[in-house]
Amino acid sequence: MTLATRPCFHESPLLTDLYQLTMAYGYWKTGTAHKEAVFHLFFRKAPFKSGYTIAAGLADAITWLRNLRFGPQELSYLATLVGNDGKPLFEAAFLKYLRAFRFTGDVDAVPEGTVVFPNEPLLRIKGPIIEGQLAETALLNFINFQTLIATKAARICEAAQGEPVLEFGLRRAQGVDGALAASRSAYIGGCAATSNVLAGQVFGIPVKGTHAHSWVMSFDDEAEAFQAYAEAMPNNSVFLVDTYDTLEGVRRAVAAGRWLRDNGHEMVGIRLDSGDLAYLSIEARKILDEAGFPDAVIVASNDLDEHIIASLKQQGAKIGLWGVGTKLVTAYDQPALGGVYKLAATRVPGGEWEFKVKLSEQSIKISNPGILQARRFTKGGEFIGDMIFNEEAMPLNTRMIVDPADVTRRKVMPADAVADDLLVPVFRGGELVYAAPTLEDIRARAREQLDRLYGGTKRLLNPHEYPVGLEPGLFDLKTQLVFKNRKVA
Amino acid sequence: MTLATRPCFHESPLLTDLYQLTMAYGYWKTGTAHKEAVFHLFFRKAPFKSGYTIAAGLADAITWLRNLRFGPQELSYLATLVGNDGKPLFEAAFLKYLRAFRFTGDVDAVPEGTVVFPNEPLLRIKGPIIEGQLAETALLNFINFQTLIATKAARICEAAQGEPVLEFGLRRAQGVDGALAASRSAYIGGCAATSNVLAGQVFGIPVKGTHAHSWVMSFDDEAEAFQAYAEAMPNNSVFLVDTYDTLEGVRRAVAAGRWLRDNGHEMVGIRLDSGDLAYLSIEARKILDEAGFPDAVIVASNDLDEHIIASLKQQGAKIGLWGVGTKLVTAYDQPALGGVYKLAATRVPGGEWEFKVKLSEQSIKISNPGILQARRFTKGGEFIGDMIFNEEAMPLNTRMIVDPADVTRRKVMPADAVADDLLVPVFRGGELVYAAPTLEDIRARAREQLDRLYGGTKRLLNPHEYPVGLEPGLFDLKTQLVFKNRKVA
Numbered sequence: 001m002t003l004a005t006r007p008c009f010h011e012s013p014l015l016t017d018l019y020q021l022t023m024a025y026g027y028w029k030t031g032t033a034h035k036e037a038v039f040h041l042f043f044r045k046a047p048f049k050s051g052y053t054i055a056a057g058l059a060d061a062i063t064w065l066r067n068l069r070f071g072p073q074e075l076s077y078l079a080t081l082v083g084n085d086g087k088p089l090f091e092a093a094f095l096k097y098l099r100a101f102r103f104t105g106d107v108d109a110v111p112e113g114t115v116v117f118p119n120e121p122l123l124r125i126k127g128p129i130i131e132g133q134l135a136e137t138a139l140l141n142f143i144n145f146q147t148l149i150a151t152k153a154a155r156i157c158e159a160a161q162g163e164p165v166l167e168f169g170l171r172r173a174q175g176v177d178g179a180l181a182a183s184r185s186a187y188i189g190g191c192a193a194t195s196n197v198l199a200g201q202v203f204g205i206p207v208k209g210t211h212a213h214s215w216v217m218s219f220d221d222e223a224e225a226f227q228a229y230a231e232a233m234p235n236n237s238v239f240l241v242d243t244y245d246t247l248e249g250v251r252r253a254v255a256a257g258r259w260l261r262d263n264g265h266e267m268v269g270i271r272l273d274s275g276d277l278a279y280l281s282i283e284a285r286k287i288l289d290e291a292g293f294p295d296a297v298i299v300a301s302n303d304l305d306e307h308i309i310a311s312l313k314q315q316g317a318k319i320g321l322w323g324v325g326t327k328l329v330t331a332y333d334q335p336a337l338g339g340v341y342k343l344a345a346t347r348v349p350g351g352e353w354e355f356k357v358k359l360s361e362q363s364i365k366i367s368n369p370g371i372l373q374a375r376r377f378t379k380g381g382e383f384i385g386d387m388i389f390n391e392e393a394m395p396l397n398t399r400m401i402v403d404p405a406d407v408t409r410r411k412v413m414p415a416d417a418v419a420d421d422l423l424v425p426v427f428r429g430g431e432l433v434y435a436a437p438t439l440e441d442i443r444a445r446a447r448e449q450l451d452r453l454y455g456g457t458k459r460l461l462n463p464h465e466y467p468v469g470l471e472p473g474l475f476d477l478k479t480q481l482v483f484k485n486r487k488v489a
Numbered sequence: 490m491t492l493a494t495r496p497c498f499h500e501s502p503l504l505t506d507l508y509q510l511t512m513a514y515g516y517w518k519t520g521t522a523h524k525e526a527v528f529h530l531f532f533r534k535a536p537f538k539s540g541y542t543i544a545a546g547l548a549d550a551i552t553w554l555r556n557l558r559f560g561p562q563e564l565s566y567l568a569t570l571v572g573n574d575g576k577p578l579f580e581a582a583f584l585k586y587l588r589a590f591r592f593t594g595d596v597d598a599v600p601e602g603t604v605v606f607p608n609e610p611l612l613r614i615k616g617p618i619i620e621g622q623l624a625e626t627a628l629l630n631f632i633n634f635q636t637l638i639a640t641k642a643a644r645i646c647e648a649a650q651g652e653p654v655l656e657f658g659l660r661r662a663q664g665v666d667g668a669l670a671a672s673r674s675a676y677i678g679g680c681a682a683t684s685n686v687l688a689g690q691v692f693g694i695p696v697k698g699t700h701a702h703s704w705v706m707s708f709d710d711e712a713e714a715f716q717a718y719a720e721a722m723p724n725n726s727v728f729l730v731d732t733y734d735t736l737e738g739v740r741r742a743v744a745a746g747r748w749l750r751d752n753g754h755e756m757v758g759i760r761l762d763s764g765d766l767a768y769l770s771i772e773a774r775k776i777l778d779e780a781g782f783p784d785a786v787i788v789a790s791n792d793l794d795e796h797i798i799a800s801l802k803q804q805g806a807k808i809g810l811w812g813v814g815t816k817l818v819t820a821y822d823q824p825a826l827g828g829v830y831k832l833a834a835t836r837v838p839g840g841e842w843e844f845k846v847k848l849s850e851q852s853i854k855i856s857n858p859g860i861l862q863a864r865r866f867t868k869g870g871e872f873i874g875d876m877i878f879n880e881e882a883m884p885l886n887t888r889m890i891v892d893p894a895d896v897t898r899r900k901v902m903p904a905d906a907v908a909d910d911l912l913v914p915v916f917r918g919g920e921l922v923y924a925a926p927t928l929e930d931i932r933a934r935a936r937e938q939l940d941r942l943y944g945g946t947k948r949l950l951n952p953h954e955y956p957v958g959l960e961p962g963l964f965d966l967k968t969q970l971v972f973k974n975r976k977v978a
Contacts, residue, residue, distance in 0.1 A: 009498075009665045009687065017659055018698030022722055026704065029721035037707065076698040077690045083724025084757055105960040129707055136703075140660035141668060170506055171629035172825040174663035175671070176498045179630060195506040199499065201566045209507030214625075214832040215515065217845045218618055219527065232518035233511055235572025244848050244974055268573055274854070326825045335824035336815045343703040355707045356520040359733050365763070485733055 009177065010060055011067045013072050016137040021078070025094050027130045037129035038345040038353075038371050040121040041139055041326050044364055047148055047334045052453060053465025054154050055114045055122050056185045057146030058426070059436060064138050065107065066432060070098040104430035105131045108373075111437065113150075113188055113445035115453060116422070117468045119386060119404065120374040122147070122339070124423055127430075129346065145178070146185040148337040152306075152328055153189025154450060158458055159306040161313065165322045166208050168195035169303070169329025182329035188442050191324075203439055210271070212236040213403035222249060226256035236266040241270050241284070250284045254291040266326035269297035269321070275304065280474055285318035297321050305332065306460055341366040353392055357481045365404065369476055369481050377417040383452050385413055386422070389471035401469025404478070411467050454482045498666065499549055500556045505565050510567070514583050516619045526618035527834040527842075527860050529610040530628055533853055536637055538822045540952025541942060543643050543935050544611050545674045546635030547915070548925060553627050554596065555921060559587040563869055592918035594620045597862075597912035600926065602639075602677055604942060605911070606957045608893065609863040609877060611636070611828070613912055616919075618835065625830045634667070635674040637826040641795075641817055642678025643939060645726040647947055648795040650802065654811045655697050656792070657684035658818025671818035677931050680813075682717045692928055699727040699760070711738060715745035723754040727788055730759050730773070739773045743780040758786035758810070766791065767804035772824035774807035786810050794821065795949055831856040842881055846970045852894065858970050866906040873939050874902055875911070878960035888960025893967070900956050 009015065027033040034097045046053045066096020070078075075098060081089045110116055111276030122143055125132045157165050167186040183199030193206040200207035211229055213487070219225035226239050237260060242250025250270055257267035272280050277300045298313070301323035309322055324331060338378045344367065345353045355369035369389030377399075378386050401419075403409035413419075426434040437445070456464030470478070498504065500575045517523040535542045559567075564587060570578045594616020599605055606850050611632055614621045646654050656675040662668030672688030682695040689696035700718055708714035715728050725750060730738025739759055746756035759777070789801070790812030798811055815821060834842045844858035859879030866873050866888075876890045888906075892898035902908075915923040926934070938939045945953030959967070964978065 009669065012687050012690075014686040014690050015659070015665060015668075016686055017657060018686050018696045018697075019684065019700055020688075021686065022698055022725060023700050023704045026700065026718055026721040027707075032707070032717075035707065039703070048762075074690070078686075081696065083722065084756070085724045087724055091724065133703060137660050141662060141665060144661055145663050145667070168506060168836075170504070171626050172629060172633055172827070173667075174819065174824065175666035175669070176504060176630060177664035178634070178662075178667035179504075179664075180498065195508065197503040197505055197507050197510065197567075198501050200507075200570075201501075201503050201563070207507045207570065211508055211512050211515065213847050214528070214622065215512045217832045217847060218516075218521070218524065218835055226953075228519045229515055232515040233572065233578065235574045235576055236511060236578055265574070319602055326827070330663065330819075330824040331640050332824055335819040335821055337665065338661070338815070341660075341705045346707055358702050358706060362585055390736075409526045 010063060012074070013068055013070050014077070014250070015064070015094065015141070016124055016134065020134050022089065023133050024130045025090055027133065028094055028097060033130040034128045034349060036127065036347050036349050037132050037343060038124065038126045039132040039136065040344050040372055041120055041123040041143060041339060041341045042121050043337055043339040044118050046118055047151055047331065047337050048155060050151055050155060051457040051459060051466060052115050053117065053147060054150040054189055055116045055147055056112045056150035058109050058112045058123070060142040060181070061109070061123065061139050062426065062432065062434070062436065064142070064429065065103045065135060068101070068103045070101055075099060081098040098138065102278050102430060103131055103427070103458050104128065105427065106429065107427040109426045110422045111424060111442070111445065113442040113449065114422060115383070117386060117466055118404065119368065120386060120468065121372045121423060124372060126371070140339055140341055144337045144339040146181055147339070148331045149182045149185035149329065150189040150213035150446065152282065152331045153186040153191050154446065155306040155460065156324055156328060157190030157311065159309040159313070159460065160322050163320055163322060165190065165324055166193050166195065167191045167325070167328055168209070168323055169325040170196045172326040173329045181331060184439065186328055186438065188446055189206055190443070190447065210236055211240055213240060213243045216240065216243040223252045223255065226252050227259065227414055230256040230260050230267070234260055234263065237267045238269050238271050239267070240273060242272055242274050246272065246275055246280050247283055247287065250287045253289065257293055263455040267293065269299055271299040271301065271323070273301050275458050277319065278312055278317040281318040282316065288403060299323055301325065303327060308485045310460060341342070344369050345371060355477060355481060357485060366482060368470070368474065369477055374422040376420050376422055378420065378452065379414060379417045381433035381452060382454060383466070384417060385411060385467035387469060387471050388474065390474045390477065393473055393477070394471065395473060398471050400472055401467065402475040404475065407415070409473065411469065411471050452484070499553060499788065501563070502540065502559050503566070504553070504630070504799065505623065509623050509625055511578065512622050513619045514579055516622070517583055517586055522616045522619040523838060523840050525616065525836050526621050526832060527581050527613065527615045527862055528621040528625065528830055530612040530632060530828060530830045531608055531610050532826055532828040533607050534827065535607055536640055536820065536826050537644060539640055539644060540946040540948060540955060541604050542606065542636060543639040543678055544599045544605045544636055545601045545639035545677050546632035547598050547601045547612070549631040549635070549670070550598070550612065551915065551921065551925065553631070553921070554592050554624060554916065557590070557592045559590055564588060566628070569826050592620055592624070592916070593617065594916065595917040595918065598915045599847055599911045600913060600934065602931040602964055603911060604872070604938040606875060606955055608857065609875060609957065610861045610912060611937055613861060615860070618839060629830055633826045633828040635670055636828070637820045638671045638674035638818065638828055639678040641820045641933065642680050643935065644795040644949065645798065645813055645817055646679030648798040648949065649811050652809055652811060653681035654679065654813055655682050655684065656680045656814070657698070658813055658814040659685045662818045666820060667759040669790060672929065675817055676928065677914055677935055679932070679936065691813055694928070702729060702732045705729065705732040712741045712744065716748065719745040723752065726756045727758050727760050728756070729762060731761055731763050735761065735764055735769050736772055736776065739776045742784065743776065745840070746782055746785065756782065756785055758788055760788040760790065760812070760970050761789050767801055767806040770807040771805065788812055790814065793815060799949060804918040828956055833858050834860060844966060844970060846967060846974060848971065848974050850961050855971060857959070857963065858966055863911040865911055866902040866908045867909065870941060871943060872955070873906060874900060874956035874958070876958060876960050877963065879963045879966065881959065882966070884962060887960050887963055890956065891961050891964040893959050893964065896964070900958065921952050
């Protein structure tokens, strides 16, 4: 990357919880560091009670794994850490080991922009247990947040019914990278542009924006402010009309629009940022239409989200472009995706896999054992169901899925359904084997995936439940392991 | 900074909304760029219905303003932006102007760690309007998020009643910097340590952690896993006991603890991460005490926040260290602080100030005019009320404050109260004049400020309302300006 502003933090091997390093030390110390292990990254519940989720964050995960190196500064820092007796946490030989540490494992992952569902592996990592352990926290950070925002954006764009949505959450985002990663994820989810200029520079996302209340307030009156803006930037004039009196503001925007037209330009539109957006947009539309500006767009903002947009649409609001900030970039109604990363199998190199489950009082928290893959069945272009299966024990042509929460709920995929596996190879033996798509391709993929989902799955409230189940052999393996660990059988 | 991992993004001048640049262009184009202006950054409502808020984020704001330079890469990027006619948004002469652009204004700000309240200026910027405009978005991003998390952390630490709180939200945080900035802010708010190793390296925050479920699952059984961990890292042994059966796990931790003791070490404690934390901690405490480990701490985690901690305390839970992740670092119940940045005065250089208000249908959204400062009155060591006043028109020894929402509610500060102004000089003429405190000092300040607040103000629910009002002359100025803008008088 040649930018002056590089994502430096993303590249640090210390972007991790300390316990990953203490466990890594433990594996090294007990001679088990090179035991082979399989970890899966997945989530248990879709965010926002959504019927679907859009995967994102893989690009950062790839960058981090490729750059995973402990340099002198990181090792010096780790050497300063002490335990409860004041002595070093890590012995010098371990730090020396870390100096030569490289990621050598296999990674399979779901491409960004893919529609995914609870319990499906978004990323699978296979290799020395110490490598999978050291990667956990960073991978979760990237994928949890970016998947969350891509999904939120898709829901908001769905509510806007194809009208463009502008993301402008930088000022309220959680940190600088919280904003940048959100801009990228929002674009994947379907937003048309961002206000964040840095996101424009770093990711090539279209940037948009015109003026704020402070512009209007800095002039003696609103008419003067609009006229000055029209003169300064005739090819980018959206007038913010609600600084003093909104409909008066629309009339002043019309005056500036006439001046623009007389000078060979066309005003882009007006923006409403407060008040009753349904009423004001309908009234503003009348004023603009009657004045001969039927193509001037009405932009609306003010704490919008998918629910408010859907409601405004129902009320007949005449809004043509939606500005969404805080509620999108922070995923306000559910600001974290509860993605987890679980050990599912271990073996001595070259030996037999030993499958693992983590128990829990809550059935939903019991993990799936195996070397997992997800298979998607498509019929007539529409996605009809996904099967989670263990690659190590996959019977030929299995087409039945079992609901992990209810063994009696089963579904058989039709014989003429097309099957595709969601996880694709990303790293093999530590080498990148994945041709990463462009951001535009990722965005197009999300759009295309959403088009293949049954409409009811995309409802904002109480969506249709898309069928996802375990391959019956995997269901049996899981049940046996739970019995074994609970010492019931 | 000598770290390999520098906060590069924080330093970009493009960390802004596009409309700040289009307005900057407009000021430049209309010849008003050097008009003097005063902007204030403030919030209108405390987050989480809290009785107080802890200011944070100034350090990043200072770094950004000091480094505000448009380099060749930023200018090349800006040159690519076009308007609705496909022609450039910015003319070349403006980009040339930006190349020489430097921050030359005055900044006054509330030191990090200070207790603050709605409508008080957290930061005031005075100087050429173009500079204040270009700084808006970045300043809001830094201060909104970091203030939010420092406040959340203070509330959580308050609920823990002085017992240490460990922040470990990295995996669920909003982006890399969302996590890093959160770790720093959580430490300011009172957290004792973080799991985030990068935050340890970058900010010098103590880091803590031991092992996860995956460590236990990677061994054939729990006893073997605990023993291996004890052997590998005898000076840092907190055993996670809930992978299979929690109270059985506690007994196995005791066995590993005995081995440690026999070998000259002491186990630090155990961790509970699921289930009924009140019941399990009480039972675990009995087992540990009876086995001769009264000093082994019980660490608890699992989606904790201030309300759950307060409830666990009430139930007599025997927890000595609180691990808080997702709900702290994302401020889950209110993931954004609605801080705003408003123009309050302009003048031609050397002329008279012209004060400004922004109107709104909602009274709470009408901004305060003036060159604002906040004065805090203290009596007997306790904070008793704050006055917001206009520095340009401050009558001597005014001690009365008026509730901006109710002109009949007034309070006179006692004559023997000590008065201190909250905003302190940070930049003068673009030069840094502020000796930034260390992170430890900032954290100590937050603690000391909280100690000076009346206890009821710190209640989690329905807190006592701390008195904050306008100086009567400012109240009158605001009222007159609203009338004038509404054309009522």
